[in-house]
Amino acid sequence: MKKTLKTQVLIIGGGATGTGVARDLALRGVKCILVEKKDINAGASGANHGLLHSGARYVSNDPESARECRNENRLLRQLAPDCIEETGGMFVAVEGDDEKFIADFQGYCEKADLSCRPLDIREAREAEPALSDKIIAAYAVDDASIDPFKLVLENITDAQKLGCKFLRHSRVVRFNKQGEKINSVDLINQTTGAELSIEADIIVNASGAWAGQIAALADAHIDVLYSKGTLLITHNRVTHSVVNRLRPPGDADILVPGGTVSIIGTTSLRMESLDQIRPTVSEVDRIVDEGAAMMPCLETTRYIRAYSGVRPLLGGGGKADDRSVTRGFDLVDHARDGIENLITITGGKLTTFRLMAEKTADLVCGRIGVSAPCQTQRIPLISDHETRWAVPGFSPKYWFKEHDKDDLLLCECEMVPQSAIQEIVDYFDIFDQQPDMRGIGKRSRIGKGSCQGNFCSLRIASFLYDRDLLSADQGAGEIRSFIHERWKGQRCLLWETPVVQAELQEAMHCGFFGLELTTESRKAF
Amino acid sequence: MANVKERRANLTIIGTGMAGMAAACFAARNRIDTVQIGVNSGLIYSSGYLDLMAIHPIGSRMSWNNPWQAIDQLVVDHPDHPYARLRKADIKTALDQFLDFMAIADHPYVHQPDKNTEVMTPVGTVKRTYAVPESMWEGAVALKERKSCLVVDFTGLKAFSAKQIADMLMPRWPGIRPLRLTFPAAGASADLYPEQMARSLEIEENRIRLADAIKPHIGDAKAVGLPAILGIYSPNLVRRHLEALLNLKIFEIPTIPPSIPGLRLKESMEKALTAQNIHLIRQKRVLSVKTQPNGGFLLGVGDQGSHAIEQVIDTRAVLLAGGRFLGMGLHAGRKKIREPLFDLPVFQPEDRALWHNDDFFSPHGHPINQAGLEIDDHFRPVGPAGKPVYKNLFAAGAILAHQDWMRQKCGAGLAIATAYGAVAAIRQSL
Numbered sequence A: 001m002k003k004t005l006k007t008q009v010l011i012i013g014g015g016a017t018g019t020g021v022a023r024d025l026a027l028r029g030v031k032c033i034l035v036e037k038k039d040i041n042a043g044a045s046g047a048n049h050g051l052l053h054s055g056a057r058y059v060s061n062d063p064e065s066a067r068e069c070r071n072e073n074r075l076l077r078q079l080a081p082d083c084i085e086e087t088g089g090m091f092v093a094v095e096g097d098d099e100k101f102i103a104d105f106q107g108y109c110e111k112a113d114l115s116c117r118p119l120d121i122r123e124a125r126e127a128e129p130a131l132s133d134k135i136i137a138a139y140a141v142d143d144a145s146i147d148p149f150k151l152v153l154e155n156i157t158d159a160q161k162l163g164c165k166f167l168r169h170s171r172v173v174r175f176n177k178q179g180e181k182i183n184s185v186d187l188i189n190q191t192t193g194a195e196l197s198i199e200a201d202i203i204v205n206a207s208g209a210w211a212g213q214i215a216a217l218a219d220a221h222i223d224v225l226y227s228k229g230t231l232l233i234t235h236n237r238v239t240h241s242v243v244n245r246l247r248p249p250g251d252a253d254i255l256v257p258g259g260t261v262s263i264i265g266t267t268s269l270r271m272e273s274l275d276q277i278r279p280t281v282s283e284v285d286r287i288v289d290e291g292a293a294m295m296p297c298l299e300t301t302r303y304i305r306a307y308s309g310v311r312p313l314l315g316g317g318g319k320a321d322d323r324s325v326t327r328g329f330d331l332v333d334h335a336r337d338g339i340e341n342l343i344t345i346t347g348g349k350l351t352t353f354r355l356m357a358e359k360t361a362d363l364v365c366g367r368i369g370v371s372a373p374c375q376t377q378r379i380p381l382i383s384d385h386e387t388r389w390a391v392p393g394f395s396p397k398y399w400f401k402e403h404d405k406d407d408l409l410l411c412e413c414e415m416v417p418q419s420a421i422q423e424i425v426d427y428f429d430i431f432d433q434q435p436d437m438r439g440i441g442k443r444s445r446i447g448k449g450s451c452q453g454n455f456c457s458l459r460i461a462s463f464l465y466d467r468d469l470l471s472a473d474q475g476a477g478e479i480r481s482f483i484h485e486r487w488k489g490q491r492c493l494l495w496e497t498p499v500v501q502a503e504l505q506e507a508m509h510c511g512f513f514g515l516e517l518t519t520e521s522r523k524a525f
Numbered sequence B: 001m002a003n004v005k006e007r008r009a010n011l012t013i014i015g016t017g018m019a020g021m022a023a024a025c026f027a028a029r030n031r032i033d034t035v036q037i038g039v040n041s042g043l044i045y046s047s048g049y050l051d052l053m054a055i056h057p058i059g060s061r062m063s064w065n066n067p068w069q070a071i072d073q074l075v076v077d078h079p080d081h082p083y084a085r086l087r088k089a090d091i092k093t094a095l096d097q098f099l100d101f102m103a104i105a106d107h108p109y110v111h112q113p114d115k116n117t118e119v120m121t122p123v124g125t126v127k128r129t130y131a132v133p134e135s136m137w138e139g140a141v142a143l144k145e146r147k148s149c150l151v152v153d154f155t156g157l158k159a160f161s162a163k164q165i166a167d168m169l170m171p172r173w174p175g176i177r178p179l180r181l182t183f184p185a186a187g188a189s190a191d192l193y194p195e196q197m198a199r200s201l202e203i204e205e206n207r208i209r210l211a212d213a214i215k216p217h218i219g220d221a222k223a224v225g226l227p228a229i230l231g232i233y234s235p236n237l238v239r240r241h242l243e244a245l246l247n248l249k250i251f252e253i254p255t256i257p258p259s260i261p262g263l264r265l266k267e268s269m270e271k272a273l274t275a276q277n278i279h280l281i282r283q284k285r286v287l288s289v290k291t292q293p294n295g296g297f298l299l300g301v302g303d304q305g306s307h308a309i310e311q312v313i314d315t316r317a318v319l320l321a322g323g324r325f326l327g328m329g330l331h332a333g334r335k336k337i338r339e340p341l342f343d344l345p346v347f348q349p350e351d352r353a354l355w356h357n358d359d360f361f362s363p364h365g366h367p368i369n370q371a372g373l374e375i376d377d378h379f380r381p382v383g384p385a386g387k388p389v390y391k392n393l394f395a396a397g398a399i400l401a402h403q404d405w406m407r408q409k410c411g412a413g414l415a416i417a418t419a420y421g422a423v424a425a426i427r428q429s430l
Helices: A016-027 A063-079 A099-111 A121-127 A148-161 A208-217 A281-294 A350-368 A385-390 A394-402 A418-430 A437-442 A456-466 A474-493 A497-512 B018-029 B067-077 B088-104 B134-145 B162-169 B194-200 B204-217 B235-246 B260-275 B411-429
Strands: A003-012 A032-035 A089-094 A117-119 A135-141 A144-146 A165-167 A170-178 A181-189 A195-205 A225-234 A242-245 A254-258 A261-265 A269-271 A303-313 A329-333 A342-347 A409-411 B005-014 B034-038 B109-111 B117-120 B126-129 B131-133 B149-154 B176-181 B223-227 B249-253 B279-282 B285-291 B297-302 B309-320 B393-395
Touching: A003 A016, A003 A350, A016 A032, A016 A148, A016 A342, A016 A350, A032 A148, A032 A195, A063 A144, A063 A350, A089 A099, A089 A121, A089 A281, A099 A135, A117 A121, A121 A135, A144 A254, A148 A165, A148 A350, A148 A385, A170 A195, A170 A208, A195 A208, A195 A350, A208 A303, A208 A342, A225 A281, A261 A281, A281 A303, A281 A474, A303 A342, A303 A474, A329 A350, A342 A350, A385 A394, A385 A418, A394 A418, A409 A418, A409 A456, A418 A437, A418 A456, A437 A456, A437 A474, A456 A474, A456 B162, A474 A497, A474 B162, B005 B018, B018 B034, B018 B088, B018 B260, B018 B411, B034 B309, B067 B088, B088 B109, B088 B260, B088 B411, B109 B134, B117 B134, B131 B134, B134 B223, B134 B235, B134 B249, B149 B162, B149 B204, B162 B176, B176 B204, B194 B260, B204 B235, B235 B249, B260 B279, B309 B411, B393 B411
Parallel strands: A003 A032, A003 A195, A032 A165, A089 A242, A195 A342, B005 B034, B005 B309, B034 B279, B149 B176, B149 B223, B223 B249, B309 B393
Antiparallel strands: A089 A135, A117 A135, A170 A181, A181 A195, A225 A261, A225 A269, A225 A303, A242 A254, A254 A261, A329 A342, B109 B131, B117 B126, B285 B297, B297 B309
């Protein structure tokens, strides 16, 4: 029999916006359920630079976004310090870049009331030795790096502790309407095939690039354009601070350092559908070549992962470059389409996720008669136990400090001990969820080191079997699924050492284990 | 240059993986004066199983019981495959001679005539292979006969779960049962490594303690499977002792690479080849190549790190057996794949975008794995016109184009058979 759940608010989408709305509502005492067809940060929230914008990127073409970024940047530094690395940022121009844009930049910043300090070239190159000797202008701005995984994990964990229910792998298949009201939403569990129905007073569509598809299921309309952006992660950290190319937004013009790596991107490619969102070799080559103009070492450095996200763009588009379409957000009350209890929040960017959540929750609360004000601009995000394993560098520190000789390292690249995996598994258990290797990967550093899952996938599968968390032939599918997920980010970067490792991985997983001959990993429901 | 040693050889084999080792074994058999050079043998990544041919066509995942029939079909469908350069009788002779050599090297193999054998892997899958190390053979028998069987693992040995293996195999083998034990000779750390376990089982007392630990759990088991840790050099001695103590069959299941079975292969071959007068230059690389007017080569040999040439080998023939990227026989840059020593033409997909499929486990394999050196019937790398680039330069093993040993499950057979073919051609040319 199909299970039915009741709640005040149903939120669709487990990215920064959806989890932000969940926490905001939970803090106001509103009962909510968040559903996500994959797992946290499966869309653009998990596929961006991890840049806490100063706003300077938008001063020339979108001053309102610039101001929103400035305000949220200041707020988040106070409220979520554990998710943020205060790197500082820089805008640099190289020979051949538009002189007029360079000359106007400081004026734009002043107009938007952003801090922007001119640097002399020598000073800039001393601070960042990786910069090209062809730099002709440099400015310091208040950029920082933000860890979107920790941020979203903290949001959802906090919301869960306040009573919000979080259902992973749950895809919306139908809205059941009566007149102008959605009575219930039918969902299917993507891993088990189980069906579920949720009755909610109001439904928030926070599914990012998928917002148009979700709205269409309810016969509502959202104009979303898809712009694919591809980014690369370097094996080593290239700079101390964020480095932006001082020119109108273009390919590979932002490099964001975080922990021991740096992220360089993006490209911008209009997509007709959301089915093939993955990096291509030509995008990777373009990023490497363009990035090398700012930092020549990007030509020869080792890359460990490439990934693509989709910017959901609002309002028309059709201009020369999708990056010039507004990066502001859009809050739509579908009463305009004749549906009284559906709201869509889309667009925007990671830096402004909290503001988007606040505006959405304000609208929701107005509709359901809750007068409690927003709390997220004053209650800090607590750095929780359960989210700590996602943070680069935490595992090795923990492991050395605890010095527990029985705590075996299951991931030797990122030094993730079995106690970490156990803790994540226990976390799934509290919320009555079956642990999966990809889910563990989202909540820890496994598979993110130089072996990219080749060895740790095997150690973790054995660990899960030993604890009866896997049974029968599930392990083969789990290993396949985990390796495949890592592969998506590797396949365009396979030259020099990575191609050697890919060969070893295939020799083991196919040559020896014959996993390519086992049945497909997951059934698609 | 005063300290640079010089050495003459008829044949220099570059590579110490399966192809290089097999070539050295055939060269020794043919009494060819041979030098072999290599860094970090790929054999340490071997499971110990010797694959000959099992899957064809790979896209349909068709698995063959009889490897020779599979090869017959393969060479019809893919006349470019290196197996097609050899007569079937020669491939058989190559395998037989190689297995004889392994027996002499104190690393005996067991195989069925003209048949693949199903064997276990540490993730609990079953694969078809041709020859099985004697220490693992009873596992194949137990699997085939669905014997009542106990699989043992040890607290602290990662990526080897008896429960996983038993769970995976249970549907076809209801009589399989897992058992977890504390390793009798565990050290202070909870982390157990196969090498330290294998060494400790070379001590008789530890074997008795292990047998005592297993004994209460035997029940109706007729065979006991253990991870491949039964001593480093004499697994069959350790195994027979345990069999005598427990009065049932004992077998090894390979652990994930790099494993003890890989180490055994490497070390037993090195020892046997050295005894047969193959001059092995370990942990050195060929850094420079000069062609000689007489068709021979001067090879500058030295350390990978320092790039200083320490010795020069004046050799009449060279066999390239460095494998692909892991073995450094080929080098993949961002723009293209190169053969780094002679800059030979490399068959490869047109563009890096075509190297790998979107799906890692795509049943079709990855086009990059078809890349490599194209050869003539004498195993000499050829140029665009199909003519050999050098009269006395040969190639064997995974460096060759038009094969996918990982998907076809033909890695060892390909290495051994092409090494045999190349050495036969070299003997003729010398």
